[in-house]
Amino acid sequence: MSLEKEIHFRVNGNLTSVEVPVTMNALAMIRDRLKLTGTKRGCEEGECGSCTILVDGVSVNACLMFAVDCDGRDLTTIEGIRTAEGLSPLQKLFVEEWAVQCGFCTPGMVMQGTYLLSQNREMSVEDIKRGIEGNLCRCTGYKKVIAAIAGALHATPRRGEEKEDS
Amino acid sequence: MTVIEKQTLIGKAIPKLDGPKKVTGEARYVQDIELPRMLFAKILRSSRVHARIVRIDTSAARKLPGVHAVITAADTPGVPLGHGKDNPPLKSDKVRSLRDEVAAVAAESEDIAERALSLIEVDYEDLPAVFDPNAALLDDAPVIHESHPDNIPFTYEYSQGDVGQGERDSDVVIEDKFTLHFVTHCCMGVSGAVAQFDADDNLTVYSQTQVPFLYKKDIAPIIDVPPEKIRVIQPSIGGGFGSKLDIYPFEPICILLARATRRPVKLTFTREEEFLASPTRQPVELTLRSGVKKDGTLTFRDVATVHDNGAYTSWGATTPFVIMQTISSLYRVPHCSYRTTVVYTNNPYSGSFRGFGNLQATFAVESHMDKLAEAVAMDPLAFRLQNAQQPGETTPQGMVFRSCGLAECLTTAAERSGFVEKHARYSRYGRGQNGQGGPVKRGVGIASLLHVGGGAKIYRSDGCGTMLKIDDYGHVTVLTGASEIGQGSETVIAQFVAEELGLPISSISVVNDDSELTPWDVGVHASRTTFIAGNSAQRAARKAREKLLAAAATKLELSAEELDLREGNVTRADTGEALLELPRLIRSLHFAKKSEVVMTAEYYEPPSVPQDKEFKGDVSASYAFGTQVVELEVDTETGVIRIVKVTAAHDVGRVINSLGIQGQIEGGVAMGMGYAISEHLLVDEGVIQNPCFRDYKLVTAPEMPEIDMHFIETLDPEGPSGAKGVGEAPAICIAAAVVNAVYNATGTRFDSLPLTPERVLRRLKNHA
Ligand code: FES
Numbered sequence: 001m002s003l004e005k006e007i008h009f010r011v012n013g014n015l016t017s018v019e020v021p022v023t024m025n026a027l028a029m030i031r032d033r034l035k036l037t038g039t040k041r042g043c044e045e046g047e048c049g050s051c052t053i054l055v056d057g058v059s060v061n062a063c064l065m066f067a068v069d070c071d072g073r074d075l076t077t078i079e080g081i082r083t084a085e086g087l088s089p090l091q092k093l094f095v096e097e098w099a100v101q102c103g104f105c106t107p108g109m110v111m112q113g114t115y116l117l118s119q120n121r122e123m124s125v126e127d128i129k130r131g132i133e134g135n136l137c138r139c140t141g142y143k144k145v146i147a148a149i150a151g152a153l154h155a156t157p158r159r160g161e162e163k164e165d166s
Numbered sequence: 167m168t169v170i171e172k173q174t175l176i177g178k179a180i181p182k183l184d185g186p187k188k189v190t191g192e193a194r195y196v197q198d199i200e201l202p203r204m205l206f207a208k209i210l211r212s213s214r215v216h217a218r219i220v221r222i223d224t225s226a227a228r229k230l231p232g233v234h235a236v237i238t239a240a241d242t243p244g245v246p247l248g249h250g251k252d253n254p255p256l257k258s259d260k261v262r263s264l265r266d267e268v269a270a271v272a273a274e275s276e277d278i279a280e281r282a283l284s285l286i287e288v289d290y291e292d293l294p295a296v297f298d299p300n301a302a303l304l305d306d307a308p309v310i311h312e313s314h315p316d317n318i319p320f321t322y323e324y325s326q327g328d329v330g331q332g333e334r335d336s337d338v339v340i341e342d343k344f345t346l347h348f349v350t351h352c353c354m355g356v357s358g359a360v361a362q363f364d365a366d367d368n369l370t371v372y373s374q375t376q377v378p379f380l381y382k383k384d385i386a387p388i389i390d391v392p393p394e395k396i397r398v399i400q401p402s403i404g405g406g407f408g409s410k411l412d413i414y415p416f417e418p419i420c421i422l423l424a425r426a427t428r429r430p431v432k433l434t435f436t437r438e439e440e441f442l443a444s445p446t447r448q449p450v451e452l453t454l455r456s457g458v459k460k461d462g463t464l465t466f467r468d469v470a471t472v473h474d475n476g477a478y479t480s481w482g483a484t485t486p487f488v489i490m491q492t493i494s495s496l497y498r499v500p501h502c503s504y505r506t507t508v509v510y511t512n513n514p515y516s517g518s519f520r521g522f523g524n525l526q527a528t529f530a531v532e533s534h535m536d537k538l539a540e541a542v543a544m545d546p547l548a549f550r551l552q553n554a555q556q557p558g559e560t561t562p563q564g565m566v567f568r569s570c571g572l573a574e575c576l577t578t579a580a581e582r583s584g585f586v587e588k589h590a591r592y593s594r595y596g597r598g599q600n601g602q603g604g605p606v607k608r609g610v611g612i613a614s615l616l617h618v619g620g621g622a623k624i625y626r627s628d629g630c631g632t633m634l635k636i637d638d639y640g641h642v643t644v645l646t647g648a649s650e651i652g653q654g655s656e657t658v659i660a661q662f663v664a665e666e667l668g669l670p671i672s673s674i675s676v677v678n679d680d681s682e683l684t685p686w687d688v689g690v691h692a693s694r695t696t697f698i699a700g701n702s703a704q705r706a707a708r709k710a711r712e713k714l715l716a717a718a719a720t721k722l723e724l725s726a727e728e729l730d731l732r733e734g735n736v737t738r739a740d741t742g743e744a745l746l747e748l749p750r751l752i753r754s755l756h757f758a759k760k761s762e763v764v765m766t767a768e769y770y771e772p773p774s775v776p777q778d779k780e781f782k783g784d785v786s787a788s789y790a791f792g793t794q795v796v797e798l799e800v801d802t803e804t805g806v807i808r809i810v811k812v813t814a815a816h817d818v819g820r821v822i823n824s825l826g827i828q829g830q831i832e833g834g835v836a837m838g839m840g841y842a843i844s845e846h847l848l849v850d851e852g853v854i855q856n857p858c859f860r861d862y863k864l865v866t867a868p869e870m871p872e873i874d875m876h877f878i879e880t881l882d883p884e885g886p887s888g889a890k891g892v893g894e895a896p897a898i899c900i901a902a903a904v905v906n907a908v909y910n911a912t913g914t915r916f917d918s919l920p921l922t923p924e925r926v927l928r929r930l931k932n933h934a
């Protein structure tokens with residue numbers, strides 16, 4: 001039996017605690033324990049970006065992070081991006097621009113886009129392309145994903161999207 | 167008086183209907199399905215490429231706590247699956263490739279199932295194996311299937327005219343050999359299924375299939391469940407591209423485990439397993455000989471191909487149907503002959519993949535067209551235009567081009583990209599004759615394509631059903647047989663319905679994921695959904711429209727011709743004056759003395775015909791054409807190719823959703839680029855060497871070139887609002903355009919793919 005550890009953290013604003021095997025990765029914890037299945041498992045090898053989440057505001061491949069390392073951190077998954085007010089400006093643009101086809105890469109793309117927008121609101125198209133280099137998409141050819149992120153630069157940022165001074 | 171202007175939704179940028187659930191993570195894929203008491207399944211695959219199974223011992227695995235069932239071939243009905251019906255879901259006598267399924271486990275967790283697999287003992291007795299299809303054709307080659315001692319499951323032969331005559335008419339004859347490699351779909355959502363039997367032995371499968379109705383019929387004997395007891399639910403599908411057209415062993419295995427345990431069972435692949443055990447695009451060796459007159463007229467084409475079928479027969483074996491269309495009918499060729507031998511090997515087996523053989527055929531034909539043009543000293547554009555098909559033509563293979571924008575695609579792509587001038591200039595520079603002395607050479611290349619754009623009548627019917635009802639709030643539910651695999655069929659179907667009924671798109675819901683509710687359809691393939699399901703939906707909506715207008719006419723004491731439906735109202739057709747709200751009209755029908763509901767149904771069958779025994783016939787109701795010009799740079803020191811710009815002109819019949827169609831082209835270009843320059847499933851003696859995204863290179867965002875798109879609207883007479891299918895077309899001709907551009911840049915011509923830096927460099931060195 002592998003060793004279990006109890007950890008406490010915030011996910012999408014709520015405090016949570018779970019007991020997880022020390023060998024479990026954060027993606028398995030998020031999907032299989034917390035049942036937040038919006039975060040996708042595309043490869044589990046850090047190669048596709050489908051599992052992108054924010055940890056303390058920084059984008060991370062959840063499959064490359066140990067679950068126990070979430071202890072004391074602040075996690076945002078795709079389920080935390082739409083608020084009671086509705087879709088985030090970036091999510092709206094993904095829908096309007098058809099940045100979505102099969103949609104499997106989409107949660108990861110939205111998370112990465114959200115992260116990029118929180119870091120730099122003066123990105124060039126080249127910056128955006130490089131910023132999503134680690135997110136694979138087999139359907140769209142990336143063009144509309146890039147357009148959606150570029151479009152969001154001109155939309156009013158929402159909480160979580162502004163650059164946080166720290 | 168309220169006046170409502172007539173609006174149209176056709177050609178508009180309507181947002182994708184399933185967008186909100188996909189951008190929020192709400193969409194559920196097979197991986198996300200969870201049912202009470204659900205077990206998890208894993209498959210034990212062969213560790214040998216070709217071997218006799220001497221013994222399987224599952225006793226230790228069965229004893230592991232948490233294991234609920236272990237099955238082998240003995241626990242199956244023993245009926246083989248796949249297009250060739252030569253692939254038992256679990257193998258009993260022997261294994262023929264590394265992916266072969268030998269046993270399977272259902273357990274309380276994936277970890278336990280995994281551990282149980284390691285406890286299964288299998289003794290093999292190795293057999294000689296063969297990996298090169300040409301070697302497999304030799305008399306003393308190992309036999310893969312005893313039913314086919316020659317290793318040949320299929321051959322195809324086609325001819326038109328008299329090739330001998332064509333040869334005599336030629337001033338120049340050229341022969342080339344092209345070799346195409348293994349690639350694979352790489353759907354971002356890996357394969358999987360969830361199966362559940364109820365107390366009455368009804369089976370529900372959560373499946374990724376893109377052909378739900380044929381699926382029921384095909385899977386029934388393999389699992390010994392009558393088709394009428396099978397319900398197929400399709401959760402959101404994480405990419406199809408043809409891969410989900412056939413049934414593969416994992417699904418019957420999952421179902422058989424559910425029956426053995428009487429509990430829901432879920433089986434999902436890992437990414438590595440997806441690389442190792444999902445279908446591939448079939449490797450083809452193609453020898454092409456053709457002739458031309460001095461004036462640039464094509465005279466004949468003589469083609470022989472050898473297909474590596476792999477160990478079993480899935481749809482890959484039938485790609486010659488499409489290959490021969492491009493060979494016989496992309497350009498006018500009076501004399502043509504084509505022979506294919508499909509050969510069993512111990513390699514991974516090939517399925518259907520976007521383009522269905524056409525990437526391979528077009529690569530050969532369009533590379534060769536450039537060589538022929540050069541041989542008669544014509545520029546590649548003029549040569550193609552001279553031989554291009556025209557509207558109204560019936561090709562010798564029997565295809566009728568009721569609409570055909572090939573010439574316009576060629577001229578548009580060439581003009582917008584400055585092709586002719588650049589081609590002449592770069593070819594001087596590239597050969598180092600006239601400046602541009604640096605190591606980076608620029609080139610342009612052109613290539614065109616022909617593909618079915620209105621389905622393909624390979625079954626008795628190529629039709630699709632629609633059922634439609636309007637409720638008393640004016641909300642429409644459309645039940646369609648057409649599956650949504652990400653391509654956007656749902657949105658396009660809603661647009662056709664909203665257009666007919668004068669309703670906003672938000673008034674339409676589309677139900678397309680449950681075989682218990684939806685009417686029959688052949689499935690997502692042959693670029694048929696917009697065309698066939700669109701026609702079906704449009705006609706069902708038209709029937710509802712007629713019904714509503716007739717009822718309104720009676721109520722308003724006007725004639726139906728004087729009325730229109732606009733924005734949820736009955737209006738006067740001429741002035742647009744709003745007369746009656748649609749919900750009120752519908753309620754009045756519900757509450758009338760002779761009450762009725764507003765429901766319609768339609769089955770659309772396209773006017774195409776099956777091919778005859780000689781492969782002739784008008785197999786599709788419409789044909790799509792396109793031309794792509796690629797401008798690229800070749801770094802002759804590193805071998806790196808950078809695609810700078812793609813100018814794409816496509817005959818789409820009519821644009822229905824401008825964003826949806828752009829998305830198909832952008833995605834197709836990316837996929838075609840991968841085929842041309844980066845993707846290569848390396849198979850060495852039957853073993854896949856690069857089963858991960860680190861080593862199998864998909865195109866990423868920074869590599870995407872500028873794409874300049876042009877839609878040629880030829881208004882197909884049979885298409886819904888004039889549209890034709892364009893799902894596959896954009897991926898088809900780019901590899902040929904890339905190779906032609908590399909030749910333009912460097913003077914070196916490649917006859918195989920992909921043009922990875924190592925291969926380019928090696929070839930340029932040898933050439934120099
Ligand atoms: S699943 Fe984490 S990067 Fe692919």
Ligand code: FES
Nearest residue numbers: 102105137138139
């Ligand atoms: S939308 Fe299908 S993988 Fe990106």
